[in-house]
Amino acid sequence: MIEFWISAGLLCLIAMGFLLLPSLRRNRARAEEDRTAVNVALYEERVQALEEQHQAGVLDEPGLQTAQDEAARELLADTDGDAGRQRVRGRVVPMLAAVCVPVLGLLLYAKFGAIGAVEQARTAAEAPGTIEQITARLERAVRERPESSQGWYFLGRTLIAEGRAADAAKAFQRAAETGGRAPAVLGLWAQALYFAGDKQWSPQLDALTDEALAADPSEASTLGLLGIHAFDERRYADAIGFWEKLLAIMPAGEPSRQGIERSIAMAKAQMDQRSNAQDAPTPAKGIRLRVALADALQQQVRPNDAVFVFARAVDGPPMPLAVKRLRVADLPAEVSLSDTDAMxxxxxxxxxxxxxxxxxxxxxxxxxxxEWIGREQGAPRAEQALREVVIDALDKGASGNER
Structure with a gap:
């Protein structure tokens, strides 16, 4: 703002010069002429009177000369005094004007001027370097003009880009309140609330999305949000429907089209996977067991020692049916063995x-x-939900002959 005040001061000085200098010159010249004329007229009258006195014999020649010299000295003294007084007055008037005019202009500008708009225009002319600078500028703008719906709208967009969904929701709410609840603003408001609430749907989101689509059935942000919510709830057909509506209104060169198309492909793949899973036979349930280490062995083992957990048939071949590998550091641990772990x-x-x-x-x-082993003797596979194996003995044989 220093440039503005310097420019304003220079313009004020120039204006004062145009207004005051000609007036001062005219007044000074006129005053000097008037006073000089009066003094000269008085001098001439006095000289004439002295001449009359000399002719009448009242004054001799030396007295006449002396009187004329005295009249001349008085004329010079009066003229010098008038010039001095004029010089004093000529200095006071410009000084008063130099003080009063800028002060009066400053007071008038403070009341009727637009210094805030000048500062805002200067700031807007500067190119921001980062998204944080853009956000700070927009936050300052909405503080100065809280009634600006566009300011709140763009602030919400930048806050979303920064990942500040909760703050963006507040900005979009203000944009809706000041801008007449435009459908696009309602859709963005709903999106910000959805992500700020950790993707938890709420009655408020129902109300916002319904209002936005009632005003504009092709509102892009709302359709995208409803597709995301449906996908998160595994309602893949609904998600595809919302996203296909969104694609229908997108221009061919829109960069986000590819993202929407990939999302639709993912939803279709999930639908196919679910259909295949429903058609496939239900696999047999596995065995859940808890593996622990006896207290007596705690000081004898090492954290990185391998732990093999396996199941084998009581009445069947000796080789393991299912195996999983852990470490001693993982114990105690719960393990699930199923057909997917078959050797x-x-x-x-x-x-x-x-x-x-x-x-x-x-x-x-x-x-x-x-080195060490633990067993849980054979029991019906479905007899209990969680079985337990405690490693508590020295291992004296191999898995094929240790029965």
Whole structure:
């Protein structure tokens, strides 16, 4: 703003010069002429009177000369005094004008001027460097003009770009309140509320989206939000419907079209996967077990020692039916064994009714040989929901002959 005040001061000085200098020159010249004329007229009258006195014999020649010299000295003294007084008055008037005119102009501008608009225009002319600078500028603008719906709208857009969804929701709310609840603003408001609320739907979101679509059935932000919400709830057909409506109103070169098309493809893939899962036979349930380490062995094992958990048939082949690998540091741990953990496709866990559960610690990482072992003797596979194996004994054999 210093440039503005310097320019204003220079213009004020120039205006004062145009107004005051000619007036001062005219007044000074006129005053000097008037006073000089009066003094000269008085001098001439006095000289004439002295001449008459000399002719009448009242004054001799030396007296006449002396009187004329005295009249001349008085004329010079009166003229010098008038010039001095004029010079004093000539200095006072410009000084008063130099003080009063800028002060009066400043007071009038403070009351009727637009210094805020000048500052805002200057700030707007500067190119912002970062999104944070843009946000700060818009926040300052809406503080100065809180009735500007466009200011609140653009502030909400930049806050969304910064990831400040809660603040963006407040900005879009103010934009809706000051701008007549435009459908586009309502859609963005709903989007910001949705993400600020950790994608939890609410009655307020229902009201906003319904209002936006009632005013504009093709409102883009609302259609996109409803598609996202439907996808998150696994209502893939609804999501596809909302997103296809959105694609229908998008220009061909719109950059976001590719993102919407990918989302539609994902929803269709999820629908196909769900359909295939419903058509496939239901797999047999696995076994849930808890593996723990006995207190007596806590100081003898190492955190990175391998722990092999496996199930094998009580009345069947000796090789394991399902295996998983852990570390001692993971214990105690809950493990689930199922057909997906089978070592051989033809030997699955679901094919045997009774199984034995074994947990072995092996520092060498060998599932067949180790240092410590724990067993849970065979029981019907579905007899209990959670079974338990405690590793509490020295391992004296291999997995194929340790029964």
């Amino acid at each position: 051989m496709p033809e030997l699955t866990l679901s094919a045997f009714e009774k199984v034995e559960l074994v947990a072995r610690i092996s520092r060498a990482g060998d599932a067949q040989h180790g």
